[in-house]
Amino acid sequence: MASGVPEIHYYEHELSIRRVIEESGLQDLDQALNICDLSSVEQKHRLWQRLLPRIRPYYAVKCNDDPVVVQLLADLGTGFDCASKNELKLVLGCNVSPERIIFANPCRPVSHLEYAKEHQVANGTVDNEFEIYKLHKHYSNSNLIVRFKSEAKEAQCPLGDKFGCDADVDATALMLLAKSLNLKVTGTSFHVGSGCSELEAYDRAIKKAKNLFKFGELLGYDMDLLDIGGGFPGSDDGKFEKISEIVNTSVERYFPDERVKIIAEPGRFFVAAAYTLICKIHAKREVRNEAGKLDTVMYYLNDGVYGSFNCILYDHQVVTAEHYLDEANSLPQFKSLIWGPSCDALDKISEDLLLPNLNRGDLIGFPNMGAYTVPIASPFNGFELPKTLYFRAI
Numbered sequence: 001m002a003s004g005v006p007e008i009h010y011y012e013h014e015l016s017i018r019r020v021i022e023e024s025g026l027q028d029l030d031q032a033l034n035i036c037d038l039s040s041v042e043q044k045h046r047l048w049q050r051l052l053p054r055i056r057p058y059y060a061v062k063c064n065d066d067p068v069v070v071q072l073l074a075d076l077g078t079g080f081d082c083a084s085k086n087e088l089k090l091v092l093g094c095n096v097s098p099e100r101i102i103f104a105n106p107c108r109p110v111s112h113l114e115y116a117k118e119h120q121v122a123n124g125t126v127d128n129e130f131e132i133y134k135l136h137k138h139y140s141n142s143n144l145i146v147r148f149k150s151e152a153k154e155a156q157c158p159l160g161d162k163f164g165c166d167a168d169v170d171a172t173a174l175m176l177l178a179k180s181l182n183l184k185v186t187g188t189s190f191h192v193g194s195g196c197s198e199l200e201a202y203d204r205a206i207k208k209a210k211n212l213f214k215f216g217e218l219l220g221y222d223m224d225l226l227d228i229g230g231g232f233p234g235s236d237d238g239k240f241e242k243i244s245e246i247v248n249t250s251v252e253r254y255f256p257d258e259r260v261k262i263i264a265e266p267g268r269f270f271v272a273a274a275y276t277l278i279c280k281i282h283a284k285r286e287v288r289n290e291a292g293k294l295d296t297v298m299y300y301l302n303d304g305v306y307g308s309f310n311c312i313l314y315d316h317q318v319v320t321a322e323h324y325l326d327e328a329n330s331l332p333q334f335k336s337l338i339w340g341p342s343c344d345a346l347d348k349i350s351e352d353l354l355l356p357n358l359n360r361g362d363l364i365g366f367p368n369m370g371a372y373t374v375p376i377a378s379p380f381n382g383f384e385l386p387k388t389l390y391f392r393a394i
């Protein structure tokens with residue numbers, strides 16, 4: 001692994017956060033803490049293999065670059081989608097061979113491209129002519145994967161405004177340009193949008209990919225890589241099953257030839273559900289109505305939107321919370337407004353959770369916090385970032 005061997009705690013049957021809190025003395029903790037269940041990542045990997053056997057996952061490192069998780073996925077045999085030199089470095093440091101990596105950032109600084117070249121990471125996406133000229137100059141024997149735009153009608157984080165060329169006119173023009181420069185186009189890619197809610201979007205995109213394959217073959221290219229991107233859910237396995245059915249049907253229809261290698265770039269699928277963030281209430285205020293009745297309880301936690309909860313701002317995540325009081329079910333619930341620790345009013349985690357009237361020192365847990373949280377968090381206002389405890393089933 002890239003950075004030391006972490007301590008891994010083992011559990012039987014099911015990971016109980018309540019038991020972890022009791023047994024690890026977390027009640028005394030001053031800082032927020034991530035509980036990472038590595039077995040959840042393994043279970044997701046098994047699910048992927050069962051439902052999408054023809055499609056090899058290339059984990060999108062940007063989603064969570066925790067070296068322990070990256071090493072685990074490397075050991076499980078996944079490939080990796082890297083966006084930068086440092087992500088390439090991290091993955092290569094986990095003993096991953098360059099063929100298992102796609103440099104899936106269509107606009108890379110030259111120094112990052114040179115690093116990829118030095119380490120023989122040959123597959124990379126491209127969606128504009130300037131990048132093609134850049135590749136011609138700096139990495140002319142790389143494999144160009146033309147990324148086209150084909151978005152879902154609904155997604156948590158659409159990506160099409162930033163990346164992906166028009167699938168008809170522009171993609172073919174880019175392929176012609178590549179041909180004229182003696183570059184090698186070997187496939188196509190798309191991303192329907194992260195947190196995709198319009199499942200048919202995959203079928204639409206795979207169909208467009210087929211047309212581009214035909215065009216590439218007309219130009220004499222050996223088109224052998226289809227990359228179906230990300231967009232898979234992190235905690236809704238039922239939805240993942242439906243997406244798998246659509247993708248498998250579409251792949252069978254448009255890409256029956258098994259010589260075409262099909263990959264995907266799942267990020268949140270692998271890691272979202274593996275993390276529970278444990279926060280402590282370090283201050284509270286009670287807001288009463290004119291009649292003096294308790295209306296809202298405001299809690300101030302030791303992590304907020306500048307830290308792990310950046311996913312609320314950037315990933316449009318709606319968080320859910322759990323508490324660990326014994327008599328919880330019998331207690332009255334109150335509208336709870338939850339703030340982060342900084343002196344900034346934007347630092348609001350949630351305003352419509354229902355919780356019993358908790359006290360300073362009580363813990364609140366937030367499940368499904370593994371995607372687009374860890375790598376983006378900042379220690380704004382001097383509040384430290386959470387450490388991570390790793391768990392695994394025996």
Ligand SMILES: Cc1ncc(COP(=O)(O)O)c(C=O)c1O
Nearest residue numbers: 060194195230231265266267268
């Ligand atoms: C190029 C690329 N691939 C893959 C992903 C991962 O997407 P998801 O987390 O939806 O699987 C992203 C996310 O932004 C991305 O930009």
